[in-house]
Amino acid sequence: MLRLPGLPPVVPVELPGKLRARLREGVAPTPETLLADEAEGRDNLIEPKLFEALAAQPLVQVEWSGWYGPPNRFPLIHTDVSMVSAAFAVPLATLRPLLPPTTRLTPARITPWHGVLLVSANHVHRGGLGRYQELSIATPMFLDTPRRLPAWSLLREALRGGQDPALGLFTLESAVDRVRARDVGVQLYGLPRQLAHAEFALGSQTGLASMEADGHRLAALEVSAPRSYLQWHMDLSFNSFSILQGQVLRSRCAAVGEGYRGARGSAKVEFGDHPAYQRFGKLPLLARPMETRVCARLNWIVGTPELLGPA
Numbered sequence: 001m002l003r004l005p006g007l008p009p010v011v012p013v014e015l016p017g018k019l020r021a022r023l024r025e026g027v028a029p030t031p032e033t034l035l036a037d038e039a040e041g042r043d044n045l046i047e048p049k050l051f052e053a054l055a056a057q058p059l060v061q062v063e064w065s066g067w068y069g070p071p072n073r074f075p076l077i078h079t080d081v082s083m084v085s086a087a088f089a090v091p092l093a094t095l096r097p098l099l100p101p102t103t104r105l106t107p108a109r110i111t112p113w114h115g116v117l118l119v120s121a122n123h124v125h126r127g128g129l130g131r132y133q134e135l136s137i138a139t140p141m142f143l144d145t146p147r148r149l150p151a152w153s154l155l156r157e158a159l160r161g162g163q164d165p166a167l168g169l170f171t172l173e174s175a176v177d178r179v180r181a182r183d184v185g186v187q188l189y190g191l192p193r194q195l196a197h198a199e200f201a202l203g204s205q206t207g208l209a210s211m212e213a214d215g216h217r218l219a220a221l222e223v224s225a226p227r228s229y230l231q232w233h234m235d236l237s238f239n240s241f242s243i244l245q246g247q248v249l250r251s252r253c254a255a256v257g258e259g260y261r262g263a264r265g266s267a268k269v270e271f272g273d274h275p276a277y278q279r280f281g282k283l284p285l286l287a288r289p290m291e292t293r294v295c296a297r298l299n300w301i302v303g304t305p306e307l308l309g310p311a
């Protein structure tokens with residue numbers, strides 16, 4: 001039986017610039033209230049008890065001048081998502097030029113010479129930012145610590161569950177196919193997120209995703225699970241870092257998935273000729289992925305971003 005992850009914190013945080021977090025008094029954060037403005041899709045909950053526990057939390061809305069869409073409510077929930085991903089070892093010497101220019105965040109190492117590149121694609125059928133598709137490229141990083149993890153197995157276990165607040169994923173590039181998801185990612189999190197045309201197909205054991213923008217291909221990901229795999233429920237919670245207006249942000253995501261996760265799958269990733277993605281095509285990724293994931297069902301809950309000071 002899956003042990004449910006802890007819920008991420010939701011508080012009316014101080015945010016930089018013109019961002020404002022406001023506590024909604026007397027409103028319980030249930031899927032009905034959090035997704036009150038979302039007409040698309042239907043809830044597809046893996047562990048309903050996880051969402052029932054939301055009622056004990058506050059409901060916080062984050063706003064800023066010029067915002068045009070429905071309220072951005074936290075906890076930010078996604079109740080029906082499909083996902084594929086693959087993690088590759090990559091030489092640190094080629095990864096470092098792609099990392100953020102800050103000494104506070106350092107790449108997690110699986111050997112003295114290798115870091116990790118995670119390529120993932122999500123198809124959000126229902127969630128707090130509406131329906132959208134996303135393809136992202138990220139790497140695990142440590143905050144304010146020189147620690148090293150000497151093997152992928154140790155790093156993987158440390159990432160799962162998001163229990164170490166000093167370890168999280170940093171997004172290097174991201175693309176989505178809906179304006180709202182792009183604008184929230186850019187304005188609230190400082191993500192390098194652009195608008196693109198997306199294709200996402202999920203079979204019983206495979207997943208395929210690709211993105212194009214302005215006539216240029218960004219990236220494509222194809223993942224296959226082993227023929228003999230069994231679907232099971234898993235904790236996919238994690239922390240993420242980003243830099244917004246010169247400030248480091250940390251966000252915690254509680255996530256549960258149903259599908260395959262392991263080292264026996266296969267994956268192929270291609271980076272296109274788009275200027276923002278050409279640089280990834282020069283990375284000498286190891287041919288075999290260290291881990292692949294194929295999840296037909298995924299739910300996640302994101303807490304309010306935490307401001308951690310200057311980058």
